[in-house]
Structures are given as structure tokens and as C-alpha cells.
Amino acid sequence: IIQLQHGAHRLGRRNDADMARWRAYGLGQFIHWGLYSIPAGEWNGKMYNGAAEWIRTWKEVSPQAYDSLIYRFNPTKFNPDSWAAVAKQMGVKYVTITTKHHDGFCLWPSKFTDFTVANSPYKKDIIGPLVKAYDKQGIDVILYFSVMDWHNPDWRYDIKTRDDSIAFNRFKQFTRNQLLELLTQYPSAKGLWFDGTWDKSWVKQAAFADSLETEMRKLHPGLIIGSRFRADEYGKRHFDSNGNLMGDYEQGWERKIPEKITDVHGNDWDCVMTIPENQWGYAKTWQGHIKTADELLEMLAKCVSLDGNFVLNFGPKPDGTLRAEELSLAKAIGDWMTVNKEAIYNGEYAGFIKQDWGYFIKSTASNKIYMLVFNIPVSGVLRVATPSHMAIRKAYGLDNAASNYTSEEIGSSTYFIHPNQQITPKKPFVIVLETGEEAKGQTGGYEKAKT
Numbered sequence: 333i334i335q336l337q338h339g340a341h342r343l344g345r346r347n348d349a350d351m352a353r354w355r356a357y358g359l360g361q362f363i364h365w366g367l368y369s370i371p372a373g374e375w376n377g378k379m380y381n382g383a384a385e386w387i388r389t390w391k392e393v394s395p396q397a398y399d400s401l402i403y404r405f406n407p408t409k410f411n412p413d414s415w416a417a418v419a420k421q422m423g424v425k426y427v428t429i430t431t432k433h434h435d436g437f438c439l440w441p442s443k444f445t446d447f448t449v450a451n452s453p454y455k456k457d458i459i460g461p462l463v464k465a466y467d468k469q470g471i472d473v474i475l476y477f478s479v480m481d482w483h484n485p486d487w488r489y490d491i492k493t494r495d496d497s498i499a500f501n502r503f504k505q506f507t508r509n510q511l512l513e514l515l516t517q518y519p520s521a522k523g524l525w526f527d528g529t530w531d532k533s534w535v536k537q538a539a540f541a542d543s544l545e546t547e548m549r550k551l552h553p554g555l556i557i558g559s560r561f562r563a564d565e566y567g568k569r570h571f572d573s574n575g576n577l578m579g580d581y582e583q584g585w586e587r588k589i590p591e592k593i594t595d596v597h598g599n600d601w602d603c604v605m606t607i608p609e610n611q612w613g614y615a616k617t618w619q620g621h622i623k624t625a626d627e628l629l630e631m632l633a634k635c636v637s638l639d640g641n642f643v644l645n646f647g648p649k650p651d652g653t654l655r656a657e658e659l660s661l662a663k664a665i666g667d668w669m670t671v672n673k674e675a676i677y678n679g680e681y682a683g684f685i686k687q688d689w690g691y692f693i694k695s696t697a698s699n700k701i702y703m704l705v706f707n708i709p710v711s712g713v714l715r716v717a718t719p720s721h722m723a724i725r726k727a728y729g730l731d732n733a734a735s736n737y738t739s740e741e742i743g744s745s746t747y748f749i750h751p752n753q754q755i756t757p758k759k760p761f762v763i764v765l766e767t768g769e770e771a772k773g774q775t776g777g778y779e780k781a782k783t
């Protein structure tokens with residue numbers, strides 16, 4: 333064990349009500365919106381093939397020309413209630429919104445910089461109306477904040493000289509001021525999703541970041557902060573020098589999903605996912621594979637089955653509307669969630685052996701076990717191996733209770749689930765298992781092999 337002043341301050345999961353609420357979300361929405369949405373991956377008629385929200389770093393783009401986009405930010409069709417209504421229909425329980433991305437443009441009228449919506453043609457605060465609209469729909473809000481700020485002249489990638497140190501100390505105060513400002517202006521926010529914290533300049537601020545995290549938690553009791561905010565005094569991030577998770581949940585699953593439960597080490601976590609391969613801000617043309625609703629539903633099921641939340645990204649257009657592809661995916665996911673949401677909300681790892689046909693999710697609300705079926709075996713029967721001494725009492729379909737199933741015990745703690753009707757589903761579907769303790773002595777008399 334290494335003695336740490338600025339490592340993890342808590343071992344294991346948070347067990348308070350605020351974190352239990354976060355753990356129960358299952359499905360979230362990410363929103364990336366800002367000046368980068370205006371060029372949308374195109375500059376002087378040429379397409380940038382990186383992530384659209386990183387276009388300021390493209391050699392073809394002068395930072396000054398990019399920063400002048402502030403004079404073109406005027407989302408005349410922005411209607412936060414319509415975004416929140418789409419999210420509600422989709423079935424998301426929380427939304428993570430960019431307050432300031434790496435380019436430093438603030439979607440709220442921060443007092444600590446001029447580079448905000450207040451000095452754009454739009455003039456008005458974006459964050460406040462968004463928070464209000466989502467709160468009205470009962471969708472919790474998490475504020476995304478990038479520490480790295482390309483616009484601020486005091487930002488440094490590393491601290492090499494005394495001047496760097498003097499400038500970066502100003503930057504640290506600026507960052508603290510903006511974070512306390514966000515928590516004060518938008519007190520209903522449940523947490524912060526930090527980004528842009530990998531550069532040496534910030535990694536060297538273990539003590540400062542640790543005390544700032546403590547200050548924010550004091551200002552906002554219950555605040556939820558992920559593993560990406562701060563490093564320990566040896567520069568270790570996400571997991572400290574003793575391998576303990578920093579913050580309240582793991583933020584390392586960006587565009588990737590854990591394979592098995594041991595990959596998550598008993599921690600809370602979220603997976604943030606793009607619809608194309610890697611575009612967060614609005615990009616005029618999406619290159620490569622665009623994920624389908626069925627793919628996204630399977631990612632959602634897999635995340636919840638492994639104790640995580642699945643957060644799908646939307647990149648609104650510069651006029652404030654959502655693009656057609658995102659609206660149709662939101663609708664398809666929402667239609668599925670309307671029928672199957674009880675298998676996703678309050679979901680947790682069920683402890684059953686993974687089967688090829690799909691995913692098990694246990695509900696903390698009902699103690700029911702849900703089978704989320706994505707692949708029908710050729711045999712037409714679904715194998716279930718329960719944790720030992722757990723028997724299956726009943727099996728029925730969530731889509732309609734009429735679609736029922738017969739469970740046949742085929743070995744110790746092993747069952748076949750037989751559909752009593754022809755199943756030719758066009759969408760992933762859910763079977764509910766009601767289980768109970770195996771009657772004492774009812775071991776089924778299965779002879780253990782002598783090897």
C-alpha cells in the first residue's frame with residue numbers, strides 16, 4: 333500500500349441515496365453543442381476527417397478564425413423543451429450537457445471570460461433553459477466541463493518555466509471560479525462530467541484538484557464526480573497508485589463497453605457512445621458505420637447487465653434543431669423502452685452465467701430477473717444457468733404476458749426456457765423470470781462426475 337494524500341478518498345461504491353439514483357438511471361443522453369457545430373467538420377470547403385468538435389486543432393484552421401465563430405452563434409430554432417421531449421420519449425433518465433468544451437466557449441454567461449453566449453448574437457444563456465426543460469421532464473442533469481481550454485491564454489499543456497507556473501496558477505483560479513459559478517447558477521445539476529484532464533499541466537495539480545473536488549462536494553452535497561477529474565500525487569488517473577477508483581464512478585468507457593463483470597472491478601461506471609464511429613459535435617456528413625437502433629439497444633442491455641449506464645451522444649445542429657438520423661434513433665429506442673423499460677431502470681448485474689442469446693439483468697426494484705434476448709438459438713430454446721439453489725418458478729414475456737414460456741430443469745441449476753408460441757421477433761425482446769429458493773434436498777439428484 334502506498335501512502336497517498338490525494339488518491340481515492342473512499343473504497344468501494346458510494347452507498348448514499350444520490351448515488352443510488354444515479355446507479356438506477358440505466359439510459360442517458362449526452363449533448364455536445366457549441367461553436368464547433370457551425371463548421372460541423374468542414375472548413376473552406378474541405379472536410380476535416382477528425383472529430384468535428386476538434387476542428388480548431390486542424391492545421392487548416394487558424395485559432396483566431398475559429399474563435400470568430402462566436403459572432404455566428406445564433407441558434408434561432410433552439411427550443412430546449414423540444415430536446416427534452418425527445419429525450420423523454422426515448423426514455424433517458426439523465427442528460428450530460430457540454431457547458432464548455434475544449435475550445436473554451438461557454439454556453440452560459442460566465443462572469444470569468446468574454447468567450448460566452450452573452451457575447452454572441454444569441455446573447456442568452458443556453459444552460460439555464462436546458463436544465464429547466466429537462467428538470468421539467470423529470471430528467472436529471474449532469475454538467476460536462478472541459479478543464480483543457482484552448483481559448484484561455486493561461487492554459488498550458490505542461491509547466492516548464494516560472495512563467496508557465498504563474499500563468500497556470502491564474503488558469504487554476506479561473507477553473508475554480510467557473511466550476512463554483514456553474515454549481516451556484518445551476519444547483520439542480522446532479523453531477524459533473526469532467527474532460528480534458530490528461531495533460532501534464534493538470535495531472536501535476538493533484539493537491540489543487542483534490543481540494544477543489546472537496547470544495548465542490550461541500551458546496552453541493554451529494555454531487556456526483558467521475559474518475560476523470562483528478563490525478564493522485566504520482567500522476568495516476570482514474571485509478572490511484574493503489575489501484576483504487578478516484579471519484580464516484582469510472583469514466584474510462586468512452587466508445588467501448590466492458591466484456592465481463594470482472595472488467596468493472598465492482599465500480600459504478602458509464603459508457604459514453606457516439607452514433608457514428610467518433611463524432612460528438614454535429615458533423616455535416618457522417619463517415620463510416622452509423623449504428624442502428626438494434627446495435628444501440630444491445631449496447632444498452634450489455635452496459636446495464638454489467639452494472640453500468642449507457643449514455644448516447646447527440647450533436648445538435650447550429651440552428652438548434654436535432655438531425656433526422658438522431659431523431660429517428662431516439663424514436664426507435666423510445667418505442668422499445670416504452671415496452672421494456674422496467675428491465676433497464678434499476679437494473680444491475682444478475683450473477684447468472686452469460687448465455688449466447690443475450691443478457692440477464694436483475695432489478696433492484698422488483699427482484700425479478702430479466703432475459704434480454706437478441707439472438708434466438710437454432711434450437712429455439714433458451715438456456716439458463718441460475719446461481720446455485722435458485723429455481724425458476726415462472727417465465728413470461730414483457731411485451732405481452734400472453735407470450736409465456738415453460739421452464740424445463742435439465743441439470744442442477746440449469747434450465748431450458750421453451751417458448752409456448754412461435755417466436756419470430758423483429759425486435760429484441762424480454763422474458764421475465766420469477767425465481768425462488770430450490771426446495772431443500774431437491775437437488776434433482778444430479779450425480780457429480782468423478783474425474
Ligand SMILES: COc1ccc([C@H]2[C@H](O)[C@H](O)[C@H](C)N2C)cc1
Pocket residue numbers: 364383385386527586604612
Ligand atoms: C484524444 O482523444 C480524445 C480526446 C477527447 C475526446 C473528447 C470528445 O471531444 C468528447 O467530448 C468526448 C466525451 N471526450 C472524451 C475524445 C477523444
